[in-house]
Amino acid sequence: MYIKDLRLRNYRNYESLNISFSPNINVFLGHNAQGKTNLLEAMYFLALTRSHRTSNDKDLIRWGSDFSRISGLVIKDNTSKLKLDLVVSKSGKKAKLNNIEQRKLSSYIGNLNVVLFSPEDLSIVKGNPGIRRKFIDMEFGQISNQYLQTVSQFRSVLKQRNAYLKKLQHHQSKDLVYLEVLSDQLAGYCAEVVRTRLDFLGKLQGHIEKIHDQISDHQEILKIKYSSFYDSTDKTVENIYDIYKQAFKDNTQKEIQRGVTLFGPHRDDIKFLINDKNVQDFGSQGQQRSVALSLKLAEVELIKEQVGDYPVLLLDDVLSELDQKRQTHLLSSIGNGIQTFITTTSLEDVDQKIVKNPNILNITNGKVQQEEI
């Protein structure tokens, strides 16, 4: 799939933009703070209805404006066209697909698939578990609508259960039967969320192992392990449901005392192991970078496998961060028909021996100019 056209109105430092892209490699070239990342962010937002930089959608609205509009024309399987449209205003955001308003964002997400590489990816390996949970929920969510919906139902019941645990904690209620009803519902969603995560991680594992084997010159075996308070290996949905039901039953008093749900996928993590050692604890900076790169490249392959089309790649300032070997690996693996956007302050960072005939777009202060080559 590829983004043919992008239109912006009052988006960050773009007042009005209407631009067409190459289905191959596009380079956004410009000095600092001119609006290169803003363009990648706009495409990421168009795909996932979320920014990778801010959790506050209103930040996207051009200063002094009341709303922001991002529209794109996406071509799939080289023939079918899909029009995506998002409007952010003070009252929230609205999504349209082919001019039809979508009541739920979950029916909108997944129509355009993107994978973003940025220097912050290292935090998926090094950072706290919350970053990794967000990563898997976002990435698996753009592959599976079902997963998005289950996660949203899980969150809603979790919220209700936490609110009720607080009530019990403050003696505003004594009804433990209602807690049991909520626990039962939550155990069901926990089981579905965890089982889907395990399935997708299993598929991701196949890709990441092969990719990392090449990146490490056949020196390292990279594995991803799901980490929870129990061993999830080979567990069915029913097994996982039983484990959560039992955990809620055994820890009722503890949870009431704390006023919060102590077990569930919102507490889980994933671990990256190189030759069986946890990369977070024992990996060098270089190894951690390689894991982040392998993970993103594996995600590209997973999306291709699951949706039947390659995602659009967004490379935000990553080339200058990678050494020659990793850069060559990244650029050569995107060379085969994957639409790619690269931001850079200097064309010297883009190895033109590998990146052939890029479409170069000069970015200056929220204006884009196509360069003739």
Ligand SMILES: Nc1ncnc2c1ncn2[C@@H]1O[C@H](COP(=O)(O)OP(=O)(O)OP(=O)(O)O)[C@@H](O)[C@H]1O
């Ligand atoms: N809501 C907004 N309204 C208007 N301008 C904004 C808004 N948000 C950010 N900007 C402006 O956008 C510019 C930053 O753009 P961007 O982050 O895309 O830079 P960049 O070209 O990627 O730079 P770098 O090379 O430093 O990463 C800044 O000038 C900033 O003031």
